[in-house]
Amino acid sequence: NAGVTQTPKFQVLKTGQSMTLQCAQDMNHNSMYWYRQDPGMGLRLIYYSASEGTTDKGEVPNGYNVSRLNKREFSLRLESAAPSQTSVYFCASSDGGGAYEQYFGPGTRLTVT
């Protein structure tokens, strides 16, 4: 099992460019999440998908869009990148059973210049 995978690992964008971050999980989990992590700010939830076919905003959704492509894949799109979106992005997934503990991918380091 690869767990949660993310592509790309690193990306540099110019202001105004767009890109899509890809996430896939092979644990048959229903729920998937996108976070950003910034120094001094901790992990902040951008969007989540409780189940295939649903998406909801998290704490910091502005400037982002998401697509739950199928049960395995959840993508995050930046339509017009801004320097404030320079961050490390993590995808996570979880399943039921009570705790809904989340399992994280290795992250994508994004720099917007």
Add this chain to the structure above:
Amino acid sequence: QKEVEQDPGPLSVPEGAIVSLNCTYSNSAFQYFMWYRQYSRKGPELLMYTYSSGNKEDGRFTAQVDKSSKYISLFIRDSQPSDSATYLCAGRGRGSNYKLTFGKGTLLTVNP
């Protein structure tokens, strides 16, 4: 007030020490509490979770929750240099609330 507060440290201890990492939370609806370990430039890795109050032990790690004081602790016995990482606590309400609320993390260094 943030829902989960965590002292960012840094915390530096000698190898073999007992480490105590702590969080406080304000949301009374939290029922599940988790601890994650994050090595530098890696994704958070789930260490353990507990439900409601009480203790849970896994090897050298013990998680403790005191709901009366809204206090979460992680104890590491016989700490090793490989335990050097940032430790994140998180809480979640019961039911269909899928979202975790994280503390900002405590940076721990275990010196050989």
